[in-house]
Amino acid sequence: MKREIRLPAFRHSFTGWSDTALFAGWHVQRHVEENRHRLVDPDGGVVAEGRADVMLERWRNECGDGGHAGDRVLLLHGLSRTGRIYHRLGRVLHDCGFTVLAPSYPSLRQSLDDHARDMRCLLDCQPGHARLSLVGHSLGGLLVHRLVDGPGEWKGRLALTAAVLITVPHKGSRLGAMLARHQAAARLAGPSLADCLPGRQRLASFGDLPTLNILGLTGYRTGFNPVLGSDNDFILTEDEMRLDDPVREARIPSPHGVIHGSPRTAMLVRDFLCEAHGLPHGRTIEGKGDIKR
Template identity: 30%
Template structure:
């Protein structure tokens, strides 16, 4: 049953909502528990709630009152890591928009679903984008693994509709995360973290396909044999080791002196992201070995 129309402020959806439609800053989200939908304005004001059809109709009415968005846009989707939300990409999103990209950080319920279910959500969203000719992905941590699962579905409908420009993975445990393996015996933590964290085990990561699109890697660390976290082997960003981020076939690799939680808003990373999306190079000079 549709809920009454009640424009209300929201927190934008954190761990219980997933964005399934996106256009001109408007988002339709689906609740991971109840399955009902809501339409959010660009300022995260709830404009409609209830069924998908009701929210889509409300979007069409509201969008008709605005100037149409430009056509042939380059969409950049920013995918956050586990326990995080789109807000973690705020500075990066604003910088990419200033550079002319149609950049949007999206929410997905990172602790409530599997990697495959997160990829399903992104498929639904990408199949419905308007006025977009190219798409790039900028990801942090587990968001990069979600993108790899998504891009591994080479026969998906959206792949025939959109050109994939590039994928950038920031602090992504491409080889799996040792810290995830250490946390698995702690049942209460794993219950909160959800099924996707189980899938960050190195054995599972080894089965993921290497992306068939151009991709780059940014890792955090100190540039020394011992990283920020003395409990992890080698250089690391407190959560993911530098070696865990590596993946054969990368166009470029960049090591930044930053910790995992904040690496995606580090000024050097924001600058490198813009350069990479445009040129395929992360830093001035020759590309580095992945």
């Protein structure tokens, strides 16, 4: 194992580092182009680099067996973001007793299938047995679909309990299709942009899994972006965000780029997940006017 001077682990979608293991603040990260691996401590410092198996062994020694952890929530970010966008929601869920996992992955440098592979690895590495819920914003919501529908060793140890989808392009994004026509913009947005285009979605069937679909809508025909011609969250229209499955639905009048940090979103997600997990911290959401079954 190669040891280095402790350096800050910069996280941004332009960088090539993707979390492949995460618990108790300790990360194992893989560089998606150079196939290097590193260990990052809870303070965000790189403490070692080396082979994947060596980093994972060191990570397990630092994290322990996970016996102290409660129910877990995996928070998945969208295009050009990092897990740090969930600071408000993560704090709210932590205060309710959840163990919060908010990984980062280079959304501008990998496809959705690549992100799904890394997140399956992250879940496969989770210590112990627990209940798990998935929360995804935008591209992260499409990643939730991949995890629900795909294979994974984690499904034998982590009981999937609920899913929350926040302004997700379930029918694709016409605005994204316009962007993709410009070569420079498409190159900047990376391979994941193609996964957000109309007709490219592979959606899971949620069945009996409690699922909440949050739409960022104003209630007015013009929405946040009059160019789109119907109510919208500035990026996605109402029909692009809707699911055909009979899931719960909520509307929050907040633009696409900031809805994940809205206090109203945090309270709504908290209440929904606390109900699904049977935790006493959240208020019941039965009968709330802004939630539809």
